[in-house]
Amino acid sequence: MRFMMIVKASSESETGAIPSEQDLNEMGKYNEELVKAGVLLDANGLLESARGARVQFTGKNQTTVVDGPFTETKELVAGYWIIDVKSKDEAIEWARRIPFQEGEVEVRKVAEAEDFGESYTPEIKEAEDKLREQLAERQQS
Template sequence: MRFLLIVKATPQSERGEMPADVERLMVDMGRFNDEMIAAGILLDGAGMQPSSAGKRIRFEGLGHAVVTDGPFDNVSELASGYWILNCKDTDEALAWARRVPFSSGALELRPLAEPEAFADLVSEEEVQKERDHRAEQLRKAPKPKV
């Protein structure tokens, strides 16, 4: 099962400010990410620039996209980073989330919808296309240097 582990934004991250202990945090995060890579858990992850560097795209009918420049309100609902984890179940994903080396802040853990979630909604051919697409993504993904 794949999970999205979202790092929730803070007023500080939205101002583009790094924490005072950024050097320690980078070392600890590097070690944590290395552990997840070695365990075969980490598929992807990155920090994000503040929402002032972002765009919000809202659709008002097919083919009609309205783009709004950031920054966006309601900091508590914004993200400042993410990991995509590949875990056997929610308990394993939660165990990794609990180990994130943060002294403050918040995370959100959400399972990703896998192709099987659409099995009763679309044809088996479409489900298989999605499985093939995911397998191709994994095949082309950078391989960790161990």
């Protein structure tokens, strides 16, 4: 099962503050543990919302773009890990080991084909598989 561990933004992360060398070293060691355990699929930090934008949808093909920064820090994401583990409990255990002094990490299951039931038809599965193959080929080149 894949889980995303979502790092919630803070007022500090929203200032664009760069982590200290010690913080980066500790995070590197944690990421190394994930890799050695064979569970890490992807991980990245995100820059402050001032460098981002939101695309809001209203009606069919109607969008509005709102540039950051965004004021509700508690609703923002500062980074993430995607891990592949056996259970939600295992994902939570990995999240508890993140070397943070404060903050919040949300653990969410990534939707899999079986989570969509009958809506996920063989045709949709075939189209998804083709896209994943194309993505894998692109990443190899």
